[in-house]
Amino acid sequence: MALRAVRVPVSHLIGEREFYGRRFKVSGEVLDPRPETETLIEAALSCPFKRILDLGTGSGCILVTLLAEQQDASGLGVDLSEAACLQASANAVLHRVAERADIRQSDWLQNVSGTFDLIVSNPPYIARSEMEALDPEVLDHEPQMALTDGGDGLGAYRSILAGVMQHLVPGGRLLVEIGPSQGADVADLFRAAGLEAVQVLPDLDGRDRVVCGNAPA
Structure with missing residues (x-):
């Protein structure tokens, strides 16, 4: 009870969190999987894919879920945090997709090679000016690098879109999670990068x- 009194998240006390019908191991080193991210999962599963790239993989919940749902797919998950890479690797083992999941440390696309027919990301999108309004469970117990870019909240999207086109196969898809007020701005960044059929x-x-x-076909 003492830990709850200082607003330690329940998921950190029990060491796991449910996401898309599976239990994922979590810690204070990674962002907790959240129900709203399941919207990205549903969108990703709406079309077939064979090769996935998950940028900022964190706990690995997105990559692992997609690999578990699409049994013939393989994927790469990258994160700047070494601790996050270890957590994602553990979750890949837990859900028996480790043989199809490559987890490595990278600053966005820096250490990524090859092309993919699906690229996904739930990047840090909270603006620095919005951080103080977060609940203590989030602000005090989740990694700030997974929450905010320290600027206007769009920095991660700019970094991703600066190089993403060279890693998408013709017709390949990019899906990113956003904050609820960022749809128009991020959609504009997608179009400026050359992506087509952009939807929010x-x-x-x-x-x-x-x-x-x-990506253009």
């Missing part, structure tokens, strides 16, 4: 949650 998708609460686009 809502979560179950009707808030903008995912931006998706396709």
